[in-house]
Amino acid sequence: MIDLSKCSAASPLVHTVEADPGVFWSKESHVAIDAPPDYDTNPDPAATWPSQDLRTGLCGVVSPRVIALPDGGFRMYYSQILPRPGFPAGANDYDNASTRIMSAWSQDGRAWVPEPGVRLSPQEGGAGEFRVVSSEVVPIGDGQRLRMYFECCEGSQAVTNTIRSATSSDGLKWIMDPGVRVESPGHNYASPRIVFLDDGQCRMYLFDRGLGIISLLSHDGLEFHQEPGLRIAQDGPYDSLCAFAPEIVRVAGAGYVMYYAGYSQVSESSASRADILRAVSADGLTWKKEAEPVIAPGPGGWDAAKASEMCLIRLPGALNESAGYRMFYEACDGTASNARGVWRIAAAYS
Numbered sequence: 001m002i003d004l005s006k007c008s009a010a011s012p013l014v015h016t017v018e019a020d021p022g023v024f025w026s027k028e029s030h031v032a033i034d035a036p037p038d039y040d041t042n043p044d045p046a047a048t049w050p051s052q053d054l055r056t057g058l059c060g061v062v063s064p065r066v067i068a069l070p071d072g073g074f075r076m077y078y079s080q081i082l083p084r085p086g087f088p089a090g091a092n093d094y095d096n097a098s099t100r101i102m103s104a105w106s107q108d109g110r111a112w113v114p115e116p117g118v119r120l121s122p123q124e125g126g127a128g129e130f131r132v133v134s135s136e137v138v139p140i141g142d143g144q145r146l147r148m149y150f151e152c153c154e155g156s157q158a159v160t161n162t163i164r165s166a167t168s169s170d171g172l173k174w175i176m177d178p179g180v181r182v183e184s185p186g187h188n189y190a191s192p193r194i195v196f197l198d199d200g201q202c203r204m205y206l207f208d209r210g211l212g213i214i215s216l217l218s219h220d221g222l223e224f225h226q227e228p229g230l231r232i233a234q235d236g237p238y239d240s241l242c243a244f245a246p247e248i249v250r251v252a253g254a255g256y257v258m259y260y261a262g263y264s265q266v267s268e269s270s271a272s273r274a275d276i277l278r279a280v281s282a283d284g285l286t287w288k289k290e291a292e293p294v295i296a297p298g299p300g301g302w303d304a305a306k307a308s309e310m311c312l313i314r315l316p317g318a319l320n321e322s323a324g325y326r327m328f329y330e331a332c333d334g335t336a337s338n339a340r341g342v343w344r345i346a347a348a349y350s
Contacts, residue, residue, distance in 0.1 A: 001249050001312045002067040008143030010221075012196045016250045020257055021312060021325040023278060023294050025348040031302060032112055032328055033078060033104060033345040035060045041083050041090065045102055046116045057336045058083055058090035060343030063134045063191075064328040065311050066109075067171075070143075074313060075171055076104045076112060076328065077119060077135040077148070078345060084129050091343055092336050095156035098122055099131040101148075103172070109313050109326055120150065120174050126164055127152045134191045134245070134309070137171070138202075140221065145169050147221060149181060149192040149204070157209065160185055163192050165222070182206065182216065182224055191245035191309060195284065203284060205231060207244035213260065215285070231287055238262040238275045238293055245309035248284075255282040259294065259327070261308040271339030273297055274306035276329060295329065295348055302346045305334025315349070325350045
């Protein structure tokens with residue numbers, strides 16, 4: 001969670017809340033951001049469409065990240081999945097799809113309006129015709145500028161990729177930082193998340209595909225060094241295939257709370273499922289997992305097959321111990337083969 005209405009500087013305050021968001025979440029009946037319909041595979045960034053238009057998973061929207069703006073309102077960054085030339089299956093063939101980073105604005109955190117323009121195209125981000133995904137937007141220094149960290153993938157999820165970054169003074173127009181933030185031969189990284197520490201450093205939590213969630217430290221937000229060990233291992237009943245995309249809040253006087261996405265497979269013959277899971281920590285390094293998901297897929301609806309990568313906001317006016325929260329998460333309806341289908345951004349509240 002990045003709350004610039006509370007503090008616009010690169011400070012632990014942007015993640016700090018007074019009340020634990022908890023384990024009980026109620027799904028909302030509306031979609032926050034819908035996928036483009038099948039007939040619009042090259043959509044205008046500000047387009048909206050009727051909910052009844054045909055969608056089979058050619059296009060999708062995933063990886064929501066919301067910042068509370070200093071002067072009120074919210075901006076959501078998300079990745080829009082589109083077919084890549086020569087690969088008409090689009091999001092249903094994700095490894096061969098293309099994605100770009102978009103944004104939407106909301107006054108109340110409920111109704112969202114897509115903003116004109118593309119925040120970052122795959123070409124601008126260094127991914128060619130492939131994918132820039134999982135944008136994490138945080139303040140730099142005193143908050144005069146923002147930095148976006150993102151996954152840059154020039155091929156399938158099996159190939160080596162990188163975490164790169166860009167900066168902006170308004171949150172809309174982004175300029176690439178020189179170099180690469182994280183890269184290692186043979187590793188595929190995803191879903192970078194930043195937490196600011198009391199000593200002035202920042203910690204990046206990062207999915208290392210095949211292993212789980214790792215962490216890295218940086219003094220300047222540009223050069224990162226990996227810390228020993230795993231933060232979250234892929235060793236539970238709900239995250240045996242994949243543990244990734246952590247959303248972390250610091251509860252005042254009570255340590256850290258993490259929500260993260262876990263993939264698992266019920267049986268050898270079944271497709272994978274995705275749940276939203278939770279863990280707690282006193283120091284941000286050693287985490288204890290909760291036994292059960294906080295959001296499970298289905299039954300039916302937007303997330304009939306998968307409930308995955310998420311983010312949190314405090315509801316407007318919720319500033320004390322009775323604070324309420326809204327969670328945005330990527331949801332797949334399972335209407336295509338192998339439990340894929342239409343990916344949308346859904347919501348729940350606590």
